[in-house]
Amino acid sequence: xxxxxxxxxxxxxxxxxxxxxxxxxxxxxxxxxxxxxxxxxxxxxxxxxxxxxxxxxxxxxxxxxxxxxxxxxxxxxxxxxxxxxxxxxxxxxxxxxxxxxxxxxxxxxxxxxxxx
Numbered sequence: 492x493x494x495x496x497x498x499x500x501x502x503x504x505x506x507x508x509x510x511x512x513x514x515x516x517x518x519x520x521x522x523x524x525x526x527x528x529x530x531x532x533x534x535x536x537x538x539x540x541x542x543x544x545x546x547x548x549x550x551x552x553x554x555x556x557x558x559x560x561x562x563x564x565x566x567x568x569x570x571x572x573x574x575x576x577x578x579x580x581x582x583x584x585x586x587x588x589x590x591x592x593x594x595x596x597x598x599x600x601x602x603x604x605x606x607x
Contacts, residue, residue: 498523498561500540527564530605533557545601549573550594551587557602566602568595 499505499519509519529535533543536558545557554571583591 498527527561529559529561530557530602533559544569548594548598551590553591553594555594555598557598557605559602559605566606568598568602570595 499508502516505516505519509516512519514522529543530545533545536542536544541561543559543561545559548555552573554573556569556571558567558569559565560567
């Protein structure tokens with residue numbers, strides 16, 4: 492079973508966590524290092540303490556957003572359709588599907604490079 496510890500996002504969280512564990516802040520930081528750092532150009536997603544988003548790639552009606560999760564140190568890609576309104580499903584022509592595939596390849600190659 493894997494055991495994970497959430498990294499403190501603020502100095503206050505660091506102090507509270509260290510006090511709870513009976514450690515100083517510097518001792519806790521030493522135990523937690525190295526602290527995962529978000530990829531270059533990523534910003535913390537609104538209303539999140541662990542989800543970082545990269546620059547969006549807009550390709551036709553599609554919006555592709557690279558995502559990095561600080562808790563799991565994992566990468567993913569969010570895919571949005573600019574004019575999509577539920578409950579209708581998106582339909583793609585073969586040309587649109589090819590364009591989307593090319594955009595997905597571009598964003599996943601960048602995410603893969605950041606993960607390595």
